[in-house]
Amino acid sequence: MIEQNIVFIGAGNMARALISGMRQLGVPGSQIQVHAPSTQRREALAEEFGLRSRPAKAEKLPQNSLVIYAAKPKQVDGILSEWRESFADAQVLFVSVAAGISSQQMRSILGENVAVFRAMPNTPAQVGAGATTLFAQATVKAAQCDIVQQIFSGVGKVFWLHDESLMDAATALAGSGPAYVLLFLEALEDAAVLEGLDRVTARALALQTVWGTAQMAAASPASPSELRHQVTSPGGTTAAGLAVWEEQLRPLAQRALAAAAARSRALGQSLKTKA
Template sequence: MTEQHIVFIGAGNMARALISGMRQRDIPGESIQVHAPSTLHRGALAEEFGVRSRPAQAEKLPENSVVIYAAKPKQMPAILQEWGDTLRSGSALFVSVAAGVSSTQITALLGEEISVVRAMPNTPSQIGAGATTLFARANVGASQCDTVQQIFSGVGKVFWLHDEALMDTATALAGSGPAYVLLFLEALEDAAVLQGLDRITARALALQTVLGTAQMAAASPASPSELRHQVTSPGGTTAAGLAVWEEQLRPLAQRALAAAAERGRALSQLLKKDA
């Protein structure tokens, strides 16, 4: 990848996760600049990762810039009004990690000529173990897609979608998924403590079990269903526990993803009303 200048608009948790992963993959701090109104937040990123801290105001971008919008979705109209002329005057590639904001809405704010990619990374990106879903508009060139691929593959695995309508579902799964897994870990830990196990041991066992099982599933050509049946002896302890999980787990997973995806669509509608 040729040298890139990466410009973040926003200094929140997602920006931090991406910057952390980029720096671990040896992207120079001086090639990354962060624009945000909070001097505290952008200053903390500058101190920790060696990136350049810049005020929220738009300014002339370096050549060969990739602009990553990592501020709140509802702030996008106001922020892009500020940045619009700057983005249109150059050849910057615009990458949005704003959940629920469609590429059509972005080009309505910036202009049809702007190259736009939507990205939904998740927080494990900060340790290089992320999952990022990407969608590119038709006017995004192959070399631009390659640039985005290399940026986000540096912080984990990348999955391209060819139908933007599926971004809300992908966001509900991978974007919100870490919170689901952490809640599951909490539930396992608390249940073990209620059965008499000390909390330190319960937490360590739950964490290693989930981590090891995920690694096993990733390394195996078998499906999760096949692997599950391999470790479930009829009439055994695993079968007894699974019988309880099966009562509610699948319907809960379906409802959770549906609720998260619907919230993404609702955010898009809110943006339309505010525009």
């Protein structure tokens, strides 16, 4: 049972995904509050999930709070500087989902006594199928890690990293990954339409194929490479299609993740002098 009061700073897509997952986990809306400058966004969340809508300004935090920073990385310094005093009088766990901003950068703003976690969840959290990468500084207690583990386990699978520098790679893969998969679905659908299928059928077939293949891979001890060879008959239709994919898919994947990871690292550069 999650007893913490959950305080979101930010009301964007990631906040909504996490809130949706928490509500499905059974966290009462009365335990969740959202602070954001957009009245429309936070009121929409309040209506949808029964939570408390609060203005963006800092205010006294409830005791036993877990604060999730879900605003933009470039706003970290300005927003958290305003909240610093609010952290002084409450027993607070702080979780940042801001790409590229290190845990030490967060502590330099909030104060050295704050327990800081970095998290990189992805949007499938809203249907309980998220992938969240977590990192905690060495000073964080095991019991505090258990609380954060419980919250994010409720919206999918959790993967802990012991080297914070790997968070950029995790962001590039899991954080941005849903967009890559959706683009792949779009491409499959469009290609099928060009081959004559109607769009409704093409979309349904593409979605079921990707979903079913992911389920099969998750349930099998075999590697994706081994499974791929099992379903590829020499000289068959699958082999013909794979020959085209192999021309560019691997280099594109490497370039895409490298670009996303580089952007994640760049997002933290503006705060480097304050770490």
